[in-house]
Amino acid sequence: MKRTIFRNQLLPWLLLAPQLAITFVFFLWPAAQAVRQSFLRQDAFGISTQFVGLSNFKALWNSPEYLNSLQVTAVFAVMVTVLSMGFSLLLAVAVDRTIRSSSLYTTLLVWPYAVAPAVAGILWWFIFNPTIGIMPYVLDVVGYDWNHISSKTDALVLVVIASAWKQISYNFLFFVAGLQSIPASLREAAAIDGAGPVKRFFDITLPLLSPTTFFLLVVNIVYAMFDTFAVIDATTEGGPAQATNILVYKVYFDGFVGQNMGSSAAQSVVLMGIVIALTVIQFRYVEKKVAY
Amino acid sequence: MASITLDTVGKIYAGGTRAVTGVSIDIADGEFIVLVGPSGCGKSTLLRMVAGLEPISEGTVRIGDRVVNDIEPADRDIAMVFQNYALYPHMSVRQNLAYGLKNRGTPRPEIDRRVAEAAEILQIGPYLDRKPRALSGGQRQRVAMGRAIVREPAAFLFDEPLSNLDAKLRVTMRLEIKELQRRLRTTAIYVTHDQLEAMTLADRLVVLNGGRIEQIGTPLEVYRKPASTFVAGFIGSPAMNLIPSRAVPGLPGTAHAGIIGIRPEDLTVAPDGPIGMDVVAVEELGAQRLVHGRTGGEPLTVTMPSDAALSDRLQLAWRPGALHLFGAEDGRRID
Amino acid sequence: MIENRPGLNLLAHLTLMLGVAIVALPVWVAFVASTHTATDFMSGTIPIWPGPHLVENYARMLDAGVSTSGTPPVGTMMLNSLIMALLIACGKIAISITSAFAIVYFRFPLRNLAFWCIFITLMLPVEVRIVPTFQVVADLGLLNSYAGLSIPLIASATATFLFRQVFLTIPDELTEAARIDGAGPMKFFRDILLPLSRTNIAALFVILFIYGWNQYLWPLLITTSSDYYTVVAGIKRMADAVDGLPQWHLVMATAMLAMLPPVAVVIGMQRLFVKGLVETEK
Numbered sequence: 001m002k003r004t005i006f007r008n009q010l011l012p013w014l015l016l017a018p019q020l021a022i023t024f025v026f027f028l029w030p031a032a033q034a035v036r037q038s039f040l041r042q043d044a045f046g047i048s049t050q051f052v053g054l055s056n057f058k059a060l061w062n063s064p065e066y067l068n069s070l071q072v073t074a075v076f077a078v079m080v081t082v083l084s085m086g087f088s089l090l091l092a093v094a095v096d097r098t099i100r101s102s103s104l105y106t107t108l109l110v111w112p113y114a115v116a117p118a119v120a121g122i123l124w125w126f127i128f129n130p131t132i133g134i135m136p137y138v139l140d141v142v143g144y145d146w147n148h149i150s151s152k153t154d155a156l157v158l159v160v161i162a163s164a165w166k167q168i169s170y171n172f173l174f175f176v177a178g179l180q181s182i183p184a185s186l187r188e189a190a191a192i193d194g195a196g197p198v199k200r201f202f203d204i205t206l207p208l209l210s211p212t213t214f215f216l217l218v219v220n221i222v223y224a225m226f227d228t229f230a231v232i233d234a235t236t237e238g239g240p241a242q243a244t245n246i247l248v249y250k251v252y253f254d255g256f257v258g259q260n261m262g263s264s265a266a267q268s269v270v271l272m273g274i275v276i277a278l279t280v281i282q283f284r285y286v287e288k289k290v291a292y
Numbered sequence: 293m294a295s296i297t298l299d300t301v302g303k304i305y306a307g308g309t310r311a312v313t314g315v316s317i318d319i320a321d322g323e324f325i326v327l328v329g330p331s332g333c334g335k336s337t338l339l340r341m342v343a344g345l346e347p348i349s350e351g352t353v354r355i356g357d358r359v360v361n362d363i364e365p366a367d368r369d370i371a372m373v374f375q376n377y378a379l380y381p382h383m384s385v386r387q388n389l390a391y392g393l394k395n396r397g398t399p400r401p402e403i404d405r406r407v408a409e410a411a412e413i414l415q416i417g418p419y420l421d422r423k424p425r426a427l428s429g430g431q432r433q434r435v436a437m438g439r440a441i442v443r444e445p446a447a448f449l450f451d452e453p454l455s456n457l458d459a460k461l462r463v464t465m466r467l468e469i470k471e472l473q474r475r476l477r478t479t480a481i482y483v484t485h486d487q488l489e490a491m492t493l494a495d496r497l498v499v500l501n502g503g504r505i506e507q508i509g510t511p512l513e514v515y516r517k518p519a520s521t522f523v524a525g526f527i528g529s530p531a532m533n534l535i536p537s538r539a540v541p542g543l544p545g546t547a548h549a550g551i552i553g554i555r556p557e558d559l560t561v562a563p564d565g566p567i568g569m570d571v572v573a574v575e576e577l578g579a580q581r582l583v584h585g586r587t588g589g590e591p592l593t594v595t596m597p598s599d600a601a602l603s604d605r606l607q608l609a610w611r612p613g614a615l616h617l618f619g620a621e622d623g624r625r626i627d
Numbered sequence: 628m629i630e631n632r633p634g635l636n637l638l639a640h641l642t643l644m645l646g647v648a649i650v651a652l653p654v655w656v657a658f659v660a661s662t663h664t665a666t667d668f669m670s671g672t673i674p675i676w677p678g679p680h681l682v683e684n685y686a687r688m689l690d691a692g693v694s695t696s697g698t699p700p701v702g703t704m705m706l707n708s709l710i711m712a713l714l715i716a717c718g719k720i721a722i723s724i725t726s727a728f729a730i731v732y733f734r735f736p737l738r739n740l741a742f743w744c745i746f747i748t749l750m751l752p753v754e755v756r757i758v759p760t761f762q763v764v765a766d767l768g769l770l771n772s773y774a775g776l777s778i779p780l781i782a783s784a785t786a787t788f789l790f791r792q793v794f795l796t797i798p799d800e801l802t803e804a805a806r807i808d809g810a811g812p813m814k815f816f817r818d819i820l821l822p823l824s825r826t827n828i829a830a831l832f833v834i835l836f837i838y839g840w841n842q843y844l845w846p847l848l849i850t851t852s853s854d855y856y857t858v859v860a861g862i863k864r865m866a867d868a869v870d871g872l873p874q875w876h877l878v879m880a881t882a883m884l885a886m887l888p889p890v891a892v893v894i895g896m897q898r899l900f901v902k903g904l905v906e907t908e909k
Contacts, residue, residue, distance in 0.1 A: 004802040006812040012729035019726040026779040030759035094639040114889035116841035123653035230843035255758035271755035366809030378800035382822040392808030
């Protein structure tokens with residue numbers, strides 16, 4: 001709160017007007033439309049609509065495809081988060097040890113942030129291309145026949161790798177910042193208490209890093225659930241056999257390709273609920289800093 | 293140049309908290325007024341109301357013969373020096389000084405002339421093209437003063453301008469401010485919680501407590517005739533001894549007073565003195581020493597020359613006319 | 628370093644080199660592929676080292692493109708991407724900084740409501756309200772236009788919060804000094820607030836430029852005319868089209884071109900980038 005303020009009454013509204021107008025027209029109004037449509041059903045020709053209460057939601061709940069999509073999303077989000085955060089933490093800890101060359105390594109590790117998810121998808125799609133890709137060639141040597149066009153597992157692994165790769169730099173930067181904010185004196189004290197490097201990592205560093213870890217956990221889940229649309233669309237398009245059809249992709253597909261407005265709107269509403277929950281968790285707990 | 297008149301000014305904050313009550317002061321043209329009091333006494337609020345940075349809840353403020361209650365700070369013809377200097381960090385010293393003039397549409401040559409003049413007076417010429425970041429605390433302080441000077445305002449308002457400086461620099465700057473104000477003959481209102489600063493700077497002091505005026509007067513008047521036990525205890529260092537009269541029974545002429553005040557420097561050692569003190573501790577100040585003790589169970593401090601003889605028990609007398617008498621209930625002075 | 632353990636240091640360096648290699652792998656492979664011709668892929672695996680056709684492939688993509696895919700030359704698409712990214716970055720900064728100014732420096736009725744309206748945009752990413760937002764843009768006649776590409780994406784709670792945070796750390800006395808110096812609200816905004824927020828604006832610009840450049844779903848939906856294709860969205864159309872004929876070298880050249888500007892921005896302005904990233908998440 002500012003002590004000193006300006007007294008004008010009209011000016012603040014003029015200053016806010018562009019932001020509020022865009023928010024209203026492109027955010028609040030469409031969101032309200034999504035909520036409204038989620039209670040309606042259109043006939044096959046789009047001529048008449050009728051109020052159907054919660055039946056769109058019930059239909060989702062009873063749809064094996066939607067339940068599958070929920071499950072795929074959960075598995076996908078967990079895999080992306082664990083893979084990306086684990087790999088980034090390893091690199092961050094290593095960089096934290098190499099003081100002199102850390103800025104060089106940082107430069108070499110941060111740029112994937114700038115690569116568009118769609119481009120990341122295309123790159124990995126190419127590497128894993130069953131006929132000319134380099135990875136299937138390598139995997140063939142160890143006896144694995146890679147084919148993400150027919151294998152559900154292979155397809156899921158592909159999109160997980162592409163999505164996790166893109167997120168490494170982000171996690172890395174935040175882990176490095178988190179590690180640097182741990183006072184050296186704490187680790188020195190532990191060293192004097194006779195704790196070796198590994199023990200120190202698990203007893204001191206990891207617990208003190210928990211605010212960063214928790215924050216990244218939320219960010220990565222949000223990323224995996226919403227920002228990976230482009231990865232999926234540029235590679236597997238949800239296939240094969242729905243194996244990579246995550247929720248945001250399904251909303252888009254059912255709405256634009258399937259033209260099933262009621263169902264797509266209901267899915268939007270469910271997704272909004274998820275984002276709101278995640279945002280609340282983030283603000284509630286991250287603000288309070290986990291444990292410390 | 294102008295007089296400033298405060299007429300029963302009061303401040304009530306939006307939450308209902310009362311910060312200032314019924315303050316009336318007549319400040320003459322060219323006078324240096326210091327508002328002094330402990331933190332939370334309302335002195336800064338009062339200054340900010342004069343500046344126009346706080347809305348005035350009650351009463352009127354006049355600058356010259358104009359009521360300024362509803363006039364914007366920029367149009368009140370005042371300049372203010374802030375505690376943290378509030379220099380614009382992205383502007384050079386020159387730009388800092390010129391900003392207010394530029395906003396008022398002062399012609400370029402006139403701005404240059406005034407900036408050069410202020411720089412000359414304050415000896416900040418060599419730093420004119422530096423950013424505030426590159427200056428020391430004392431230099432920043434001068435620039436802040438320069439920003440006030442160039443405006444050639446009707447009044448300077450100082451909000452604890454020296455409290456961010458170290459003790460030594462504070463003494464130097466105090467002198468400079470005094471000199472400057474003398475030279476420019478500009479009305480000044482100066483807020484401080486430091487009674488020594490207040491004494492040395494002021495033409496007249498306004499001692500504030502709990503949002504009300506305790507006393508207005510020249511430094512010597514306030515020192516010699518404090519209007520209440522609060523003022524007596526606040527002005528003067530070491531602080532005046534305030535003793536309940538029952539602790540020193542039988543002092544002549546004190547029968548009707550509840551509290552007796554004697555300044556430590558007004559007490560002298562005299563073998564037949566009427567006050568007996570048991571010495572508890574001695575503080576050496578070099579030229580003098582402070583002797584702390586008890587009389588009738590109440591604490592008492594005496595200033596003595598450092599070569600005077602010390603013993604565990606001293607008999608004390610006071611200089612003629614040095615006794616201050618205060619009412620038991622309201623703590624007001626009894627004459 | 629607490630104790631000197633050469634073994635551990637060596638391990639750290641090995642880990643990092645491996646990490647850098649893994650992170651760089653897909654780009655290296657793409658780069659190598661982009662310097663060969665289509666026939667080089669016929670053998671079944673792609674080569675490991677760059678070939679001699681770099682200039683030829685890139686030049687061809689930049690000014691001609693792949694005619695069969697229905698996409699315009701990559702040069703055109705990159706220009707579209709640039710326009711969109713700049714509009715989004717500048718637009719977001721402009722509307723966020725004025726909003727933050729209004730919210731921090733004024734008291735007016737319904738201020739909290741306005742604040743919450745902005746806050747709630749955090750919870751409504753494009754992906755979850757995609758169909759109705761598309762309808763709004765279509766109704767407004769903004770399909771196939773730069774306005775349609777950028778305006779719906781420029782409302783931003785994060786940027787507003789960032790500026791709010793910055794403004795809250797600017798001392799009150801500075802505002803008071805400015806008021807006494809005769810600066811009204813807009814003058815104060817222009818002369819004091821904007822210069823003091825300069826590095827924050829720059830840092831935010833880096834993040835938002837990348838955000839804008841990398842948009843995918845939105846341009847894909849609202850551009851049906853190839854004149855407005857952006858490179859990130861266009862690359863997928865190209866990859867789809869070449870699935871039959873293996874023109875991977877051209878797709879990879881496009882991918883390289885598509886990532887070049889944002890990657891250059893991140894590496895060239897690393898300090899601003901890190902600052903922007905860390906601050907927008909506070």
